């Protein structure tokens with residue numbers, strides 16, 4: 173098969189997976205936010221910039237998958253000198269080296285913890301200096317909803333999720349862990365962006381919750397620049413960035429008006445290159 177045809181096939185396969193998942197998430201979060209909204213008022217389908225979020229929702233998984241495969245092929249060639257297709261498949265098929273010898277569930281846990289640690293520091297990096305203009309796109313949602321979870325600039329995705337995944341797979345962890353790590357991260361990232369007042373009580377220190385992450389999306393004065401962890405708040409506790417005020421819920425989201433982030437996807441993709 174030619175490369176363009178393979179790309180078309182990857183796009184088709186990815187979209188075929190996203191559609192049922194999207195419908196399921198829409199049903200789940202419509203019901204949950206009806207009863208436990210963090211910021212009651214309007215349902216997710218009436219949020220500002222809904223179309224922008226829907227575009228990212230379908231575009232991001234396709235982009236991520238194509239670039240993940242590309243980086244894996246490039247990495248195997250540059251680092252391990254593997255250039256043959258069969259060798260490449262054998263190399264990644266069930267992982268390689270000592271990490272691949274561990275039970276699959278342990279590799280999955282290791283993957284989650286190690287990637288979350290790297291993502292914590294990358295996230296802090298994106299909140300500083302020259303990187304912020306890429307990450308500002310993610311923070312530009314003023315109505316924060318589960319569907320806002322995919323709003324990431326490609327540069328942010330690339331020097332973030334994609335790179336971290338590739339590093340761990342190149343280190344030897346079996347791609348088979350993705351069978352449950354993948355659905356977990358998809359659900360969990362939609363969950364932390366959902367309009368829910370859930371803190372999970374004492375488990376707020378164990379797993380990132382909607383209230384935890386919604387505080388991260390508030391303005392600096394309200395407590396932004398805290399709660400950088402994607403999945404495990406333990407990084408924020410360890411490094412002094414944890415913030416979940418008692419008996420209080422986050423109210424306002426978005427970036428400062430003077431940053432003038434465009435509302436539609438085309439303008440957002442170009443935004444960092446114009447600043």
Ligand SMILES: [Zn+2]
Nearest residue numbers: 295299307311
């Ligand atoms: Zn952030």
Ligand SMILES: [Zn+2]
Nearest residue numbers: 310365385389
């Ligand atoms: Zn977020």
